[in-house]
Amino acid sequence: GAATDGGGTFSMYIGEPQNPLVPGNTTESEGDQVVNSLWTGLVTYSPEGEVTFDGVAESIESEDNTTWTVTLKDGWTFHDGSPVNAQSFVDAWNYTAYSPNAQGGAGYLSRIAGYEDLQGPVDEATGEPAGEPAATEMSGLSVVDDTTFTITLSSPFAQWPAVVGYNPFYPLPPSFFEDPEAFGSQPIGNGPFQAESEFVPGEGITLTRYDDYAGDNAAQAEGVEYRVYAEVGTAYTDTQDGNLDIVDVIPPDALVTAEDEFGDRFIRTESSQITYIGFPTYDQRYADPRVRQAISMAIDREAISEAIFEGTRTPADSFIAPVVEGYREGACEYCALDVERANDLLDEAGFDRSQPVDLWFNSGAGHDAWMEAVGNQLRENLGVEFVLQGNLDFAEYLPLGESQGFTGPYRYGWSFDYPSADSYLTPLLVPSAQPPAGSNYSFYDNPEVTELLLQGDQASTPEEAIEAYQAAEDLVVQDMPMAPLFFTEIQSVHSENVENVTLDLFQRVRVEDVTVVG
Secondary structure (H helix, E strand, C coil), X not given: CCECCCCCEEEEEECCCCCCCCHHHCCXXXXXXXXXXXXXXXXXXXCCCCEECCCCEEEEECCXXXXXXXXECCCCECCCCCECCHHHHHHHHHHHHCHHHCCCCHHHHCCEXXXXXXXXXECCCCCCECCCCCCCCCCCEEEEECCEEEEEECCCCCXXXXXXXXXXXXXXXXXXXXXXXXXXXXXXXXXXXXXXXCCECCCEEEEEXXXXXXXXXXXXXXXXXXXXXXXXHHHHHHHHCCCCCEECCCCHXXXXXXXXXXXXXXXXXEEEEEEEEECCCCCHHHCCHHHHHHHHHCCCHXXXXXXXXXXXXXXXXXXXXXXXXXXXXXXXXXXXXXXXXXXXXXXXXXXXXXXXXXXXXXXXXXXXXXXXXXXXXXXXXXXXXXXXXXXXXXXXXXXXXXXXXXXXXEEEEECCCCCCHHHHCHHHHCHHHCCCCCCCXXXXXXXXXXXXXXXXXXXXXXXXXXXXXXXXXXXXXXXXXXXXXXXXEEEEEECCCEECCCECCCCCECHHHCEEEC
């Protein structure tokens, strides 16, 4: 039938978000989907990954790539009617960067001058905070007037405008600072949808269209209901039955039949995601790079893709995905199957093969079969038994990783936060991105890599930047803190109730574009 003019509500599957819905503390996929319905940042991104000025910023300009002037558009408001102004960005960034607030996206702000002064001392033995930071506001941020603020970085970074479209850079209204906790369950953003009720853990949240939205991409539907499911398989069945409208990533065992069953309501999207096995470099058993190289080389990526993913996963051969400039075919020499060499490396490292390897993954999201396949290959190719540790849901799994609780290789997935080779390296591999401030769950730290990434950031041309990022990648390949396994194509389905369902490069469903069929 013809779509009615902007009517109707639709429903979508999510897993349980890890944290309350505060942008600076939401860098995982489930919360990210909701946060990005509720907020619009300084910039947005085209389907090809180019920075577009469809957000709150009129312009972001610099003459030296170090001091940036942000000019905001007039007329943007939060869902409570308060204005989106320069102060609402500066206050939000300072809150996110201040280490006692323990925001998971803090590390993204670490390029701003004065960030270090907001990081409190830490007890070396326990990793617990040991005192207050020297400052509560970054020296590099300055409000000029309601529609202008300046950002001074601690060193030049030409790609800065691309970074500030990401969640930790979203603005916050004055009401947030009065009660951050209450805010997290019923957030007030400036995006196409607003929260009229609270997020209920285990159930979800319903958002309604924000009619005073100042952006170009206004919501087409009246509302979106995000429903939390413990098992993606249940969500898929509900979509088959017409009781749920969108599943963004269907379970692997549905791949065989989904296309026949859903026809043009089955969508394949090239994504920026890489699937990895990460290694707990803090665990003595996995501290030797040769052990990590060996495990990576014992995994037959092609066989797993064919057997479990119907050939829809491409074996990864680099730490940088093919969707950005800087990808090199075969950059990761330890990503190719080589059983003989893997066994030699394990022997050289003195690995105890009599003890099983724990394989960690989050439950309910369709990872069981392929993680078991990884285990079977380790048994077959290395003679090492395995134990599957797959009982924690995503919201419990990530905190275990943050507290260095993984006792063996763990499943990890990553989509870029901004379209650059750097987004596959800096957020996962530098010490300032170690939890709680970021996503470096392997707790990897190589000063040479950090230095090369900084050189790439400071390069005056994209070509020079990529050269430095690739030099960093070459060192990372030798260290193998994580093993890239697959470049991921995303398969989604939707009911007959909705049309115009698309996913962006960040793997989010563009809910503002979805129309409900009347």
